[in-house]
Amino acid sequence: MQILDDVVSLQRVYCQRKGLEFIYLKDPDLPHVVEGDITRISQILHNLLNNAIKFTERGSVTLKVRYTKHPNGNFLSFDVIDTGIGIASSKLDNIFRKFEQADKTTTRDFGGTGLGLSIAKQLAQLMNGDITVTSFIGQGSTFSFTMAAKECHLPEITVQPGSSVRCAVVDDLQTSREYFEHVVNAMSISSQSYGSAKAFLSDTPLSFDVIILDLSMPEMSGIDLLRQLKTLNPKPFPKVILISAELERLEEESDDEIIGLIWRTHVKPINRRELEHDLNKLVDTTPQVTTDTAAANKKKRILLAEDNEINAEIVKTIMQSEGYKFLHVKNGKDAIDVVKRHNFDLILMDCNMPIMGGIEASSILRNALDITTPIVALTANAFAEDKEECLAAGMTDFMAKPIDKDTLLSCIRKHLAS
Numbered sequence: 205m206q207i208l209d210d211v212v213s214l215q216r217v218y219c220q221r222k223g224l225e226f227i228y229l230k231d232p233d234l235p236h237v238v239e240g241d242i243t244r245i246s247q248i249l250h251n252l253l254n255n256a257i258k259f260t261e262r263g264s265v266t267l268k269v270r271y272t273k274h275p276n277g278n279f280l281s282f283d284v285i286d287t288g289i290g291i292a293s294s295k296l297d298n299i300f301r302k303f304e305q306a307d308k309t310t311t312r313d314f315g316g317t318g319l320g321l322s323i324a325k326q327l328a329q330l331m332n333g334d335i336t337v338t339s340f341i342g343q344g345s346t347f348s349f350t351m352a353a354k355e356c357h358l359p360e361i362t363v364q365p366g367s368s369v370r371c372a373v374v375d376d377l378q379t380s381r382e383y384f385e386h387v388v389n390a391m392s393i394s395s396q397s398y399g400s401a402k403a404f405l406s407d408t409p410l411s412f413d414v415i416i417l418d419l420s421m422p423e424m425s426g427i428d429l430l431r432q433l434k435t436l437n438p439k440p441f442p443k444v445i446l447i448s449a450e451l452e453r454l455e456e457e458s459d460d461e462i463i464g465l466i467w468r469t470h471v472k473p474i475n476r477r478e479l480e481h482d483l484n485k486l487v488d489t490t491p492q493v494t495t496d497t498a499a500a501n502k503k504k505r506i507l508l509a510e511d512n513e514i515n516a517e518i519v520k521t522i523m524q525s526e527g528y529k530f531l532h533v534k535n536g537k538d539a540i541d542v543v544k545r546h547n548f549d550l551i552l553m554d555c556n557m558p559i560m561g562g563i564e565a566s567s568i569l570r571n572a573l574d575i576t577t578p579i580v581a582l583t584a585n586a587f588a589e590d591k592e593e594c595l596a597a598g599m600t601d602f603m604a605k606p607i608d609k610d611t612l613l614s615c616i617r618k619h620l621a622s
């Protein structure tokens with residue numbers, strides 16, 4: 205369950221930033237792969253963990269994952285437990301309703317739309333599951349998400365002789381290592397895995413053509429590993445694919461010389477297709493022409509106005525994967541300010557934002573400022589009248605949340621082409 209590592213690595217960082225302890229308890233019997241919609245599972249987990257962190261000032265946030273075998277069907281359960289402000293028992297039923305927030309003042313203090321949990325519950329129910337909550341004021345909350353999950357077995361992979369590329373995987377998380385090995389071996393590339401930078405350096409560090417390297421590892425980071433490897437002066441220097449949930453840290457922690465040693469970077473959650481695309485370049489040496497589209501995309505500028513951190517993160521990751529340049533603001537007023545100063549080819553606008561929402565901002569952009577840039581509404585309200593309201597405010601198109609990668613990219617392409 206690679207997806208869990210991706211969710212955990214990102215949310216662990218959010219917890220650390222807020223000074224909270226993050227506890228991750230994983231059932232040792234958890235199957236490596238289950239049948240299920242990973243986009244939905246990860247959206248739900250991000251949503252629950254995001255809330256737990258948002259509503260907890262001190263203490264911890266725990267994610268507990270269990271796999272239960274049952275004659276009527278196996279299921280996965282995820283408990284997100286926090287030591288935060290808690291929810292009054294009278295409000296517990298309401299928080300799963302659209303637009304409900306347990307306390308009206310939370311909008312002012314914490315932002316948000318009150319839509320996350322209702323969508324999460326609907327998504328869980330679509331997967332034959334549910335989300336329930338127990339909570340006590342001042343003591344914290346436990347959100348339990350269960351879903352039917354059939355274990356599935358990946359076809360056995362035999363590494364075919366032929367590709368002489370040798371790959372090292374260096375990551376402290378076992379499930380991440382297994383996932384990378386699976387991807388790499390499926391491409392007939394042989395691999396050797398290491399659970400720490402030290403284990404890698406004390407083995408045969410000079411014998412690899414490519415290293416898939418995790419940036420954040422305890423004791424010795426990926427950057428420190430590269431510093432050490434450089435002193436060993438391998439020739440040619442292996443292709444380094446650096447993996448991280450937080451690429452901003454790369455610039456903070458390293459210098460230009462080290463950054464120059466990195467061949468590719470991939471942000472967690474990993475996009476398998478993109479990783480394979482990079483690895484393919486090493487196996488197949490025929491020249492690729494794909495850089496043309498990436499270069500063309502780099503010239504396009506997109507403005508994203510979205511206050512919800514997780515949604516913004518998802519949209520940013522998708523845009524990054526295609527090489528688009530973008531700027532992110534968190535309310536309609538800031539969107540107007542930047543549009544006055546810069547030209548954009550497309551604006552993605554959330555409807556519900558604090559200070560100024562997307563509808564009002566779009567109407568000002570169109571009517572007062574005569575801006576003709578296409579504006580796509582991102583909204584959780586997928587009803588016909590909401591769409592009409594967006595179009596009436598001058599918005600060009602409309603996308604319902606949760607955002608799906610393919611739908612977003614085809615929407616971006618459509619409006620950038622017009």
Ligand code: ADP
Pocket residue numbers: 255256257259286288289290291299304305306307310315316317318319320321322345
């Ligand atoms: P939002 O966070 O955008 O307001 P949600 O649907 O995710 O929307 O949450 C609805 C409401 O439920 C929140 O506004 C908050 O009042 C309450 N809530 C959700 N999770 C927690 C939690 N872990 N601790 C305390 N209150 C919570």
